Amino acid sequence: MKLNVKSxxxxxxxxxxxxxxxxxxxxxxEVVPTPLIAQIAGLHSGxxxxxxxxxxxxxxxxxxxVKNAKYDGYRLTYGGLDYLALHAHxxxxxxxxxGNQIGVGKESxxxxxxDGSNTPLVLKIHRLGRISFRAVKANRDYLRxxxxxxxxYMSRLAALKEWVVMKALWENGFRVPKPVGWNRHTVVMxxxxxxxxxxxxxxxxxxxxxxxxAADDGxxxxxxxEGVDLVAVRRLYAELMELVVKLARVGLIxxxxxxxxxxxxxxxxxxxxxxxxxxxxxESQPSSELGxxxxxxxxxxxxxxIDFPQVVSVSHPNAQFYFDRDVACVTRFFSRRFGFxxxxxxxxxxxxxxxxxxxxxxxxxxxxxxxxxxxxxxxLESYMRAVGVDGxxxxxxxxxxxDDGPKEGSDENGEGEENYxxxxxxxxxxxxxLDDLSLRGVKGY
Ligand code: ADP
Ligand code: MG
Numbered sequence: 001m002k003l004n005v006k007s008x009x010x011x012x013x014x015x016x017x018x019x020x021x022x023x024x025x026x027x028x029x030e031v032v033p034t035p036l037i038a039q040i041a042g043l044h045s046g047x048x049x050x051x052x053x054x055x056x057x058x059x060x061x062x063x064x065x066v067k068n069a070k071y072d073g074y075r076l077t078y079g080g081l082d083y084l085a086l087h088a089h090x091x092x093x094x095x096x097x098x099g100n101q102i103g104v105g106k107e108s109x110x111x112x113x114x115d116g117s118n119t120p121l122v123l124k125i126h127r128l129g130r131i132s133f134r135a136v137k138a139n140r141d142y143l144r145x146x147x148x149x150x151x152x153y154m155s156r157l158a159a160l161k162e163w164v165v166m167k168a169l170w171e172n173g174f175r176v177p178k179p180v181g182w183n184r185h186t187v188v189m190x191x192x193x194x195x196x197x198x199x200x201x202x203x204x205x206x207x208x209x210x211x212x213x214a215a216d217d218g219x220x221x222x223x224x225x226e227g228v229d230l231v232a233v234r235r236l237y238a239e240l241m242e243l244v245v246k247l248a249r250v251g252l253i254x255x256x257x258x259x260x261x262x263x264x265x266x267x268x269x270x271x272x273x274x275x276x277x278x279x280x281x282x283e284s285q286p287s288s289e290l291g292x293x294x295x296x297x298x299x300x301x302x303x304x305x306i307d308f309p310q311v312v313s314v315s316h317p318n319a320q321f322y323f324d325r326d327v328a329c330v331t332r333f334f335s336r337r338f339g340f341x342x343x344x345x346x347x348x349x350x351x352x353x354x355x356x357x358x359x360x361x362x363x364x365x366x367x368x369x370x371x372x373x374x375x376x377x378x379x380l381e382s383y384m385r386a387v388g389v390d391g392x393x394x395x396x397x398x399x400x401x402x403d404d405g406p407k408e409g410s411d412e413n414g415e416g417e418e419n420y421x422x423x424x425x426x427x428x429x430x431x432x433x434l435d436d437l438s439l440r441g442v443k444g445y
Pocket of ligand 2: 105260261307
């Protein structure tokens with residue numbers, strides 16, 4: 001779904017009031033009757049005002065006319081919800097300009113945005129209604145009576161969850177994007193200047209590259225970074241496993257811990273002070289491969305974790321399953337991509353939660369207290385299950401097609417996170433166009 005902000009400029013304050021009225025009316029009405037819209041907006045339903053506003057909004061695609069059996073009325077569209085959220089972010093000075101789309105997930109759109117001081121930020125728009133027809137059909141019973149209007153509610157839930165989890169993690173020193181703002185189905189966060197783990201490769205890459213290269217054709221396009229060495233790989237692996245354990249210790253499991261949701265910043269170090277990181281050579285990793293690069297530098301890989309709508313508490317009945325799956329996701333990726341297999345087994349869920357809350361921190365409890373109640377968590381979880389949301393892993397093209405890979409019909413537009421990498425290249429080239437769709441000068445702002 002494209003976010004077309006053109007009409008933002010032309011909406012007057014009565015239009016905004018009318019749009020808000022449609023949104024409010026939607027809480028109790030699948031189709032909001034026209035007189036009710038006028039009434040909530042405080043406009044004369046008999047007068048031309050209300051009708052003019054509604055027709056403006058309809059022309060811009062922000063509301064859609066619906067002929068009900070009993071009456072005519074309107075419903076809010078995704079575009080309308082987007083506008084309300086953008087308007088709110090702009091009014092509270094969270095967001096100043098809107099740039100390129102940098103990611104298309106199955107359940108979200110990601111945009112590069114900035115605030116008033118040009119800080120690079122990211123706007124994540126949750127789109128839980130963007131589900132496959134098949135999923136809807138398969139779950140017709142569950143969705144019956146709830147599908148209508150539900151996408152809006154569920155997208156809000158996903159955004160709220162992302163917001164409270166990200167905030168809790170950020171405030172407790174985890175490396176996640178800085179939470180900046182939340183409104184309706186959107187979250188604004190710091191932009192991480194990093195690539196998904198998905199694009200990181202070995203410098204020499206002799207071992208794992210054969211199959212990978214073929215599988216990833218096209219991904220390398222425009223990539224001008226050097227590969228990484230095995231020391232960096234080994235350290236990153238250890239750090240990621242530690243992260244899974246650290247999360248569990250404070251009560252959380254990411255639930256979608258994979259190479260798309262781990263962003264990697266590459267930091268070049270001089271080797272002078274690197275004694276501590278020179279790993280012991282092993283049979284599979286001879287010392288020749290452990291050294292610094294030809295320029296005497298070594299790359300350190302710094303992970304940032306993103307994407308939190310699927311986080312679960314360690315008290316979830318299937319917690320161990322999610323924990324093990326998170327571990328397995330990373331283990332499998334490291335094995336395939338880098339030919340890296342850890343000598344150490346685990347980590348194991350039972351060990352990780354042994355010290356649960358010992359330091360007094362239970363972020364799963366904090367998240368609940370912050371407004372994402374267990375009831376909401378359940379609602380979101382069953383909806384996600386019903387519509388086949390199961391994380392990025394299923395969109396992973398980096399497989400031999402055994403147990404994962406895109407599921408048929410799961411991605412209507414044939415767009416997945418892969419698109420991000422292509423878009424990312426474009427974005428770099430177009431960075432100077434960031435203000436393309438600037439909200440500057442928008443009426444009412
Ligand atoms: P989805 O739920 O659709 O998977 P994500 O939150 O994982 O959405 O974001 C999709 C992609 O957008 C990520 O893989 C990442 O490449 C990019 N992205 C998301 N958030 C940020 C951010 N804060 N900074 C930089 N890139 C980001
Ligand atoms: Mg993701």
